[in-house]
Amino acid sequence: MAEERIGVYVCNCGTNIGKIVDVAAVAASALKIPGVAIARSYKYMCSNPGQEMILQDIQENALTRVVVASCSPRMHEATFRGAIKRAGLNPYMLEMANIREQCSWIHDDTAAATEKARALVHAAVQRVKFNESLESRSAPMCASTVVLGGGVTGLTAALELADAGQQVYLVEKQDHLGGNVARLDLTAPYLDSAQNLLRAWISRVERHPNIRLFLNSELTELKGFNGNFKPRLRTEDGESLELDAGSVLVCTGYKEFDASRIEQYGYGRLPDVITSFELEAMLRTGKLQTKSGKLPRYVSIIHCVGSRSKQFHGYCSRVCCTAGLKYAFEIKSALPNTRVANLYTDIESFGKGCEDFYRKCSEAKTSFVMFAKGELPSIREAAPEDGCGMLITLKEQLSAEEIEMPADLVVLMVSMEPREDAAEVAHLVNISCDKDGWFIESHPKLDPVATTTDGVYIAGACQFPRDIPESITQGRAAVARILGKVAQGKIAVDAVYSEVQDKLCAGCRACNSLCPYGAIEFNSEKHVSHIISAVCKACGCCAAACPAGAIKVRHFTDEQIYAQIEGVL
Amino acid sequence: MALRVNPDLIDELELFGAKDVAKCYQCGNCSAACSHSDDPYVFPRKSMRYLQMGLEKPLRSALDPWLCYYCGKCSDQCPRGAEPGETMMGVRRWLTAQYDFTGLSRMLYRSWSSELTAVLGVALLTGAGFSIFGFFFGGGNLSVYDGPGAFLPAHAIHVFDWTMGAILGLLLLINCLRMWHFTMRNEHSVPVPASMYLHFLPLLPLHFFTQKRFRHCENKTPWANHLALVLSYLTMLVLIMVFLKYMQAGPQINWYVHVFGYLSAVGLVATSIFAIRGRLKRDAAYHRHSHESDWMFLGLLLFVTVTGILQHILHRAGLPMAANIIYIVHLMGVVPMLGLEVPFSKWSHLAYRPLAIYFSQLQQAAQAEKTTNLVTLQPRA
Numbered sequence: 001m002a003e004e005r006i007g008v009y010v011c012n013c014g015t016n017i018g019k020i021v022d023v024a025a026v027a028a029s030a031l032k033i034p035g036v037a038i039a040r041s042y043k044y045m046c047s048n049p050g051q052e053m054i055l056q057d058i059q060e061n062a063l064t065r066v067v068v069a070s071c072s073p074r075m076h077e078a079t080f081r082g083a084i085k086r087a088g089l090n091p092y093m094l095e096m097a098n099i100r101e102q103c104s105w106i107h108d109d110t111a112a113a114t115e116k117a118r119a120l121v122h123a124a125v126q127r128v129k130f131n132e133s134l135e136s137r138s139a140p141m142c143a144s145t146v147v148l149g150g151g152v153t154g155l156t157a158a159l160e161l162a163d164a165g166q167q168v169y170l171v172e173k174q175d176h177l178g179g180n181v182a183r184l185d186l187t188a189p190y191l192d193s194a195q196n197l198l199r200a201w202i203s204r205v206e207r208h209p210n211i212r213l214f215l216n217s218e219l220t221e222l223k224g225f226n227g228n229f230k231p232r233l234r235t236e237d238g239e240s241l242e243l244d245a246g247s248v249l250v251c252t253g254y255k256e257f258d259a260s261r262i263e264q265y266g267y268g269r270l271p272d273v274i275t276s277f278e279l280e281a282m283l284r285t286g287k288l289q290t291k292s293g294k295l296p297r298y299v300s301i302i303h304c305v306g307s308r309s310k311q312f313h314g315y316c317s318r319v320c321c322t323a324g325l326k327y328a329f330e331i332k333s334a335l336p337n338t339r340v341a342n343l344y345t346d347i348e349s350f351g352k353g354c355e356d357f358y359r360k361c362s363e364a365k366t367s368f369v370m371f372a373k374g375e376l377p378s379i380r381e382a383a384p385e386d387g388c389g390m391l392i393t394l395k396e397q398l399s400a401e402e403i404e405m406p407a408d409l410v411v412l413m414v415s416m417e418p419r420e421d422a423a424e425v426a427h428l429v430n431i432s433c434d435k436d437g438w439f440i441e442s443h444p445k446l447d448p449v450a451t452t453t454d455g456v457y458i459a460g461a462c463q464f465p466r467d468i469p470e471s472i473t474q475g476r477a478a479v480a481r482i483l484g485k486v487a488q489g490k491i492a493v494d495a496v497y498s499e500v501q502d503k504l505c506a507g508c509r510a511c512n513s514l515c516p517y518g519a520i521e522f523n524s525e526k527h528v529s530h531i532i533s534a535v536c537k538a539c540g541c542c543a544a545a546c547p548a549g550a551i552k553v554r555h556f557t558d559e560q561i562y563a564q565i566e567g568v569l
Numbered sequence: 570m571a572l573r574v575n576p577d578l579i580d581e582l583e584l585f586g587a588k589d590v591a592k593c594y595q596c597g598n599c600s601a602a603c604s605h606s607d608d609p610y611v612f613p614r615k616s617m618r619y620l621q622m623g624l625e626k627p628l629r630s631a632l633d634p635w636l637c638y639y640c641g642k643c644s645d646q647c648p649r650g651a652e653p654g655e656t657m658m659g660v661r662r663w664l665t666a667q668y669d670f671t672g673l674s675r676m677l678y679r680s681w682s683s684e685l686t687a688v689l690g691v692a693l694l695t696g697a698g699f700s701i702f703g704f705f706f707g708g709g710n711l712s713v714y715d716g717p718g719a720f721l722p723a724h725a726i727h728v729f730d731w732t733m734g735a736i737l738g739l740l741l742l743i744n745c746l747r748m749w750h751f752t753m754r755n756e757h758s759v760p761v762p763a764s765m766y767l768h769f770l771p772l773l774p775l776h777f778f779t780q781k782r783f784r785h786c787e788n789k790t791p792w793a794n795h796l797a798l799v800l801s802y803l804t805m806l807v808l809i810m811v812f813l814k815y816m817q818a819g820p821q822i823n824w825y826v827h828v829f830g831y832l833s834a835v836g837l838v839a840t841s842i843f844a845i846r847g848r849l850k851r852d853a854a855y856h857r858h859s860h861e862s863d864w865m866f867l868g869l870l871l872f873v874t875v876t877g878i879l880q881h882i883l884h885r886a887g888l889p890m891a892a893n894i895i896y897i898v899h900l901m902g903v904v905p906m907l908g909l910e911v912p913f914s915k916w917s918h919l920a921y922r923p924l925a926i927y928f929s930q931l932q933q934a935a936q937a938e939k940t941t942n943l944v945t946l947q948p949r950a
């Protein structure tokens with residue numbers, strides 16, 4: 001270890017670090033640590049000149065290891081690993097000291113912050129001495145994909161993949177394709193027919209040589225890992241079928257809220273209180289009438305049924321404002337003498353072309369009636385002398401009056417909610433659900449269709465309420481991710497993963513169920529646990545739990561961590 | 570007790586000229602822009618809401634629409650083109666019809682053809698009536714315009730105009746009482762003691778003669794025009810009701826009376842032409858929309874003024890017969906204008922607006938007294 005020559009690079013990050021931490025002093029003190037050959041500070045280490053400086057130093061001063069004291073490794077670890085790799089070093093010979101997020105951004109005392117930065121750099125230097133050269137590896141990538149769900153998202157994705165020449169297994173639980181969109185009449189805001197939209201796609205899917213369609217089927221098991229999954233289906237005939245697939249795309253969609261849960265709306269009790277989907281069916285058949293066969297003179301559309309409420313779903317279902325306006329517009333067009341009211345708490349028609357649609361509805365004299373969250377309207381049957389079927393009472397917010405509105409037909413804009421089998425599906429494909437039950441994406445902004453399980457993607461309304469264009473966009477985004485992997489032909493496996501040392505493993509299996517990524521399998525022949533390196537994320541749960549200390553996390557070895565702890569003290 | 574909404578109210582009001590209220594999404598820019606809007610009379614927003622919601626009862630008991638002078642700033646500020654100014658105008662027309670116990674107002678406002686028929690009918694009756702009167706009961710000679718033996722002698726006309734004044738006044742008074750009943754005697758209004766009514770009474774003539782609240786609108790031109798019109802009109806009214814004999818005398822010019830006549834005639838012609846021109850050009854928010862009743866009002870006003878001036882000129886030009894004929898034509902404008910417009914249409918606002926200012930201040934004073942038990946608000950000019 002005596003011959004190690006370590007370079008330490010302390011970044012000003014403009015003024016982000018430099019205005020609190022005395023960067024030059026940190027560099028100067030680093031130079032005194034045994035093994036440090038060179039220590040410099042610079043304005044922006046991540047900039048091209050900054051990287052160039054490191055590269056040059058490595059080559060000219062024969063550096064063997066590098067410490068960069070700058071921002072969080074989440075930000076620039078890959079950048080600096082790349083830089084030292086270009087200079088001929090193994091990328092794992094890098095250590096970062098986070099003196100921005102963990103130091104300059106959270107302290108205002110220059111002297112103390114500088115002292116802390118010095119300690120963090122010291123720790124990094126001590127640790128980097130124990131870093132080992134690691135090599136990334138690769139695994140084969142199977143080009144075919146299993147698409148779960150034959151709704152608008154699944155259809156889009158299946159066609160895109162199949163058109164790109166890849167094999168697709170499209171699995172649909174129901175006996176027909178189209179999902180919830182197949183239940184709609186016209187789509188907002190341009191009033192295109194949902195049926196027309198689906199028909200072309202469905203017939204193409206049914207005939208496509210690269211798509212194998214499984215109706216009335218479901219996934220029962222998913223073994224394997226990214227690029228090498230072994231999905232097992234239960235098919236229409238009750239057979240169990242194992243397939244090979246490199247990727248799994250989950251687009252299982254949503255279901256609607258059960259409106260009878262809101263007692264005062266009277267759904268199920270009052271015959272002319274219907275859900276938005278029931279109205280869609282009426283519009284589709286052209287029979288816009290009450291249960292007794294009369295044309296409705298007064299129609300009220302109640303928004304946020306189950307959405308944005310403390311009691312039911314806190315989230316917004318996003319599509320119902322515009323859908324409600326669509327109903328108002330369609331009803332007004334079909335029955336010009338009918339009075340249509342939208343009862344809402346907040347209303348926003350956010351999509352492209354939707355604001356114009358909102359204006360159109362208000363110009364068509366749709367009335368907009370505002371009630372308070374938590375003070376829901378209540379609906380009751382009217383008396384014969386009232387001249388209407390039902391009466392809705394509510395506290396109207398904008399006029400501050402307690403009002404009573406006539407209604408012949410009430411449409412409940414039911415919220416979207418996760419399907420009842422969402423948790424089961426999540427478990428099968430090893431992804432997680434949020435508190436509401438929606439599938440969780442890898443990153444809500446930066447990685448919206450991937451999941452924490454590599455090779456498993458989610459798209460459309462199974463991850464949150466989405467409208468049709470968004471679902472389609474997501475389906476295609478997932479396809480782009482899959483085709484990207486297929487194009488590479490191989491799965492890159494990170495060099496950082498956990499390993500079981502077979503000789504030490506007692507086969508207690510304590511780690512097996514702990515692994516959040518399902519990366520550990522048990523080799524019953526050898527009676528030891530085995531970690532699939534392609535699946536492992538090196539979180540370290542298994543290593544911490546192993547009573548025999550048989551599991552080693554590469555790049556996070558005991559000696560590396562002890563050195564770092566001692567270094568900081 | 571929940572208020573039953575009338576979803577058809579918005580259609581009813583459309584006939585009164587409030588055509589764009591459905592576009593309003595209640596942002597409140599209109600009320601923020603208005604220099605008169607103040608708690609508890611937050612307008613136009615609140616009235617627009619009542620109208621959108623079909624809340625007929627609160628709308629009927631609202632004073633707010635009368636506190637608006639339609640300077641048009643709200644309409645200029647409205648992001649949705651909901652024309653709050655014109656909506657308030659429409660509500661005022663509707664309120665006029667609501668206050669009117671005969672139901673005639675509603676008929677005239679809602680239908681252009683019935684208004685036209687009524688005006689023409691009354692005009693023809695007037696023409697026939699005064700011709701018959703002139704020939705058989707008056708002077709009998711169409712070529713005598715003034716003095717003894719005049720075709721339409723001033724004393725006889727006085728009997729007619731005072732009678733008509735009394736009838737119209739009575740009709741308007743009944744409608745004013747109904748306004749009081751709707752606005753001051755509803756479940757939200759505070760009872761006002763009689764002494765307070767008396768104490769605040771000077772507000773009525775003050776606002777009637779000065780229109781001073783109108784001056785608080787940011788745009789002063791409409792106020793100046795309106796004041797010129799009001800003063801010209803009142804001057805002319807006094808001249809006709811009291812000094813007709815001197816007005817009719819001639820052919821010499823009686824400067825001590827006629828100078829007032831000239832001034833007010835100039836005022837009436839100028840203001841009505843200004844308004845007609847503005848409405849034709851749609852040069853400002855308050856001229857952008859014209860209900861049939863607006864045209865009728867301006868048309869009759871200009872007609873009456875011009876025929877009045879014309880008979881004066883013809884008389885001075887030594888053409889008494891032509892002057893008499895124009896006199897009858899003039900009366901054919903005056904009688905429908907006053908008879909139909911004062912109690913049943915646009916002219917009625919001469920009473921409703923000062924009353925609304927008076928009532929609103931009474932309400933606020935009574936409310937203040939009720940809540941604090943100490944303060945009595947003073948009338949605010």
